[in-house]
Amino acid sequence: MKKLIIHHDRIDDPEKWVEICPFGALEVVDGKLEINAACKMCSICIKQGPKGAFESVETDISAVAKEEWKGVAVYVDHLEGNIHPVTYELLGKAGELARKLDHPVYALFSGSGIIRNAEKLRYYGADEIIVYDHPALEYFRIEPYAAVFEDFIIKRKPAIVLAGGTTVGRSLAPRVAARFRTGLTADCTLLEVRENTDLDQIRPAYGGNIMAHIHTPNHRPQFATVRYKIFPTPERRKEPSGTITRMQPAEERLKSRIDVREIRKKEQQMNLEDAEIIVVAGRGVKKKEDLLLIRTLAAALGGQTAATRPLIENGWADPRNQIGLSGRTVKPKMIITCGVSGSIQFVAGMQNSDYIIAINTDENAPIMKVAHLGLAGDLYEIIPRLLAKMTADPS
Amino acid sequence: MELMVCIKQVPGTSEVDIDEKTGVLKREGIDSKMNPYDLYALETAFRIREERGGTVKVISMGPPQAAAVLFESFMMGADDGILLTDRRFAGADVLATAYTLAQGIEKAGVPDIIVCGKQTTDGDTAQVGPEIAEFLDIPHVTNIRRIVAAEEKTVIVEMDMAETVEIMSVRYPCLISVEKNIYTPRLPSYKRKLEIGDREIIRLSLDDFSDRNELHYGLNGSPTQVLKVFPPAPNTDHDLVRGDSGHLAAYLFERLVERKFIRKDPV
Ligand SMILES: Cc1cc2nc3c(=O)[nH]c(=O)nc-3n(C[C@H](O)[C@H](O)[C@H](O)COP(=O)(O)OP(=O)(O)OC[C@H]3O[C@@H](n4cnc5c(N)ncnc54)[C@H](O)[C@@H]3O)c2cc1C
Ligand SMILES: Nc1ncnc2c1ncn2[C@@H]1O[C@H](COP(=O)(O)O)[C@@H](O)[C@H]1O
Numbered sequence: 001m002k003k004l005i006i007h008h009d010r011i012d013d014p015e016k017w018v019e020i021c022p023f024g025a026l027e028v029v030d031g032k033l034e035i036n037a038a039c040k041m042c043s044i045c046i047k048q049g050p051k052g053a054f055e056s057v058e059t060d061i062s063a064v065a066k067e068e069w070k071g072v073a074v075y076v077d078h079l080e081g082n083i084h085p086v087t088y089e090l091l092g093k094a095g096e097l098a099r100k101l102d103h104p105v106y107a108l109f110s111g112s113g114i115i116r117n118a119e120k121l122r123y124y125g126a127d128e129i130i131v132y133d134h135p136a137l138e139y140f141r142i143e144p145y146a147a148v149f150e151d152f153i154i155k156r157k158p159a160i161v162l163a164g165g166t167t168v169g170r171s172l173a174p175r176v177a178a179r180f181r182t183g184l185t186a187d188c189t190l191l192e193v194r195e196n197t198d199l200d201q202i203r204p205a206y207g208g209n210i211m212a213h214i215h216t217p218n219h220r221p222q223f224a225t226v227r228y229k230i231f232p233t234p235e236r237r238k239e240p241s242g243t244i245t246r247m248q249p250a251e252e253r254l255k256s257r258i259d260v261r262e263i264r265k266k267e268q269q270m271n272l273e274d275a276e277i278i279v280v281a282g283r284g285v286k287k288k289e290d291l292l293l294i295r296t297l298a299a300a301l302g303g304q305t306a307a308t309r310p311l312i313e314n315g316w317a318d319p320r321n322q323i324g325l326s327g328r329t330v331k332p333k334m335i336i337t338c339g340v341s342g343s344i345q346f347v348a349g350m351q352n353s354d355y356i357i358a359i360n361t362d363e364n365a366p367i368m369k370v371a372h373l374g375l376a377g378d379l380y381e382i383i384p385r386l387l388a389k390m391t392a393d394p395s
Numbered sequence: 396m397e398l399m400v401c402i403k404q405v406p407g408t409s410e411v412d413i414d415e416k417t418g419v420l421k422r423e424g425i426d427s428k429m430n431p432y433d434l435y436a437l438e439t440a441f442r443i444r445e446e447r448g449g450t451v452k453v454i455s456m457g458p459p460q461a462a463a464v465l466f467e468s469f470m471m472g473a474d475d476g477i478l479l480t481d482r483r484f485a486g487a488d489v490l491a492t493a494y495t496l497a498q499g500i501e502k503a504g505v506p507d508i509i510v511c512g513k514q515t516t517d518g519d520t521a522q523v524g525p526e527i528a529e530f531l532d533i534p535h536v537t538n539i540r541r542i543v544a545a546e547e548k549t550v551i552v553e554m555d556m557a558e559t560v561e562i563m564s565v566r567y568p569c570l571i572s573v574e575k576n577i578y579t580p581r582l583p584s585y586k587r588k589l590e591i592g593d594r595e596i597i598r599l600s601l602d603d604f605s606d607r608n609e610l611h612y613g614l615n616g617s618p619t620q621v622l623k624v625f626p627p628a629p630n631t632d633h634d635l636v637r638g639d640s641g642h643l644a645a646y647l648f649e650r651l652v653e654r655k656f657i658r659k660d661p662v
Contacts, residue, residue, distance in 0.1 A: 184489060184490070211624065
């Protein structure tokens with residue numbers, strides 16, 4: 001563990017240095033520079049402060065017996081037994097991590113009447129699929145779901161636990177991580193493992209403006225959540241592998257103070273995440289009516305339309321079709337952005353797309369650094385000409 | 396009805412930049428404001444209070460200057476404010492933040508409903524709420540898009556799941572975290588500012604908690620550690636094309652055909 005200490009003898013004018021901390025964590029108390037609760041341990045003061053005045057020191061901490069924790073576990077995200085595809089992406093990553101450590105891959109599957117779907121998981125490389133099938137797990141309610149998760153962790157002691165950054169994953173993973181007093185890193189975009197089973201976790205911070213490299217050196221298991229479409233889906237294997245183990249949860253742990261009264265299906269809608277081709281309208285589109293141009297292009301390519309936040313805020317497009325940090329993360333085969341500047345918050349939601357095309361009048365727009373193909377031109381001129389070529393005799 | 400809302404002070408902008416050479420955060424324009432998502436949590440609590448009566452307390456963990464967001468919430472209508480501040484809380488990750496808040500909430504008295512925002516714009520994890528609930532051993536529900544009713548012993552809520560909406564009742568005491576746009580937040584009122592006068596906030600430090608072990612707070616109590624921060628990697632494979640629109644459209648058309656996004660029909 002690290003701790004910041006201040007060597008006051010190396011600071012001549014405390015007031016002068018208050019400003020170097022961007023988080024306002026330095027203040028002068030009784031003529032001395034002190035660190036307050038705003039400290040983010042970013043180390044800026046060490047680099048920019050007076051030489052040797054700020055120091056980061058290791059404090060002693062009893063280390064966890066890492067060798068007792070073995071395996072990479074994936075929480076199987078599902079709705080009424082229908083497995084969410086993020087699960088397969090995580091199983092692919094888990095396999096990669098586990099091979100490096102020579103550890104097993106576990107899939108934790110809990111619900112009611114789900115056993116029939118467990119077989120599907122056998123085609124994605126899990127060594128053991130642990131199933132808790134019980135009527136009390138019919139709906140996602142936090143206490144029973146956390147209880148079986150806890151039971152699983154106690155019994156298998158995995159070194160690493162991965163969950164999807166879905167509604168359920170984001171509610172369940174922190175609850176269980178807190179129960180084990182361990183760390184949880186949300187929305188990881190890169191995961192690698194060291195030989196000592198320490199997980200290197202990279203995630204965007206401050207709205208995607210910076211990336212943070214995080215680890216959990218003294219606690220097990222190490223929890224991470226990953227959004228859908230961040231990791232590739234592994235190939236479905238030809239032959240099944242691994243075993244299915246049914247576990248019996250303790251009845252008294254399945255009680256809940258939550259009652260599910262009604263479940264309403266939302267009107268079915270094509271999820272933007274599932275689209276293979278997306279055409280995005282940005283503020284370069286001047287009027288609501290002009291969105292027709294974008295929609296026509298999307299339709300001609302058999303794709304979906306999406307928009308940047310300013311258009312959503314204008315009420316021109318459905319909020320569900322916002323891409324970005326506060327919208328959706330997409331990874332289509334192709335994405336064409338039209339009149340989008342490429343703000344970091346937007347890019348955070350689409351930079352993993354296979355092929356990125358940008359149409360922008362400004363060749364210096366940040367999106368041009370992200371795009372595989374950048375067209376420095378006017379969308380109002382390029383798109384109609386493209387559409388004309390697509391409908392005309394192509395030769 | 397006792398309500399408590401967790402609010403956080405966050406940087407006023409997320410346009411934080413890193414100096415590529417030194418790896419240091421550039422600090423232009425870092426002022427602070429209330430986490431915008433917490434405005435919806437506050438509004439939710441006010442609506443429940445309007446319905447059932449009672450009080451709305453606000454609680455925040457942060458540096459002394461975070462008192463500003465508590466005062467702002469007073470101007471919106473909060474009754475009491477608690478600030479958890481202590482240099483030993485510095486460097487807290489999700490676990491240590493949630494633990495500190497849970498200790499503070501326990502000290503202040505666990506209310507019927509704790510309301511959290513969906514997420515913060517700086518931490519951006521949406522995980523502090525569920526961890527607080529775990530430490531307090533109370534049920535929690537996230538992604539709430541509507542409060543159907545606050546009844547005698549339970550609150551009935553609508554949870555927004557990917558494909559469904561679930562209506563559930565949750566027994567008190569409980570923690571809920573609410574979606575953005577659940578209700579339109581009210582503006583701080585100048586009139587109320589005058590009424591409040593110099594209302595005091597309650598400041599608590601580690602010494603006020605039932606668990607006074609320093610190792611459970613701040614950086615010491617944080618299992619996750621930030622090794623370093625760095626700017627996102629740029630994509631190096633790009634092709635930038637200039638020229639008149641006819642040329643650009645033709646070029647694009649060719650690329651789309653090449654990559655089989657457009658099929659050239661056999662004539
Ligand atoms: C915490 C936070 C979260 C956010 N989350 C998101 C998010 O999830 N998603 C999101 O989209 N935004 C998000 N934003 C907003 C984001 O910062 C940008 O404001 C937004 O993405 C900009 O949208 P834009 O590119 O469409 O508009 P602009 O930045 O205004 O860019 C318009 C572009 O169109 C070009 N243009 C103009 N006319 C034409 C033409 N005729 N032909 C071609 N090009 C033309 C211009 O050169 C310009 O580059 C967030 C902001 C914050 C602070
Ligand atoms: N330091 C804090 N003080 C008070 N509430 C907080 C704090 N950090 C997080 N919260 C609450 O937890 C929610 C989720 O935060 P986060 O997990 O950081 O995205 C926020 O919307 C707040 O309601």
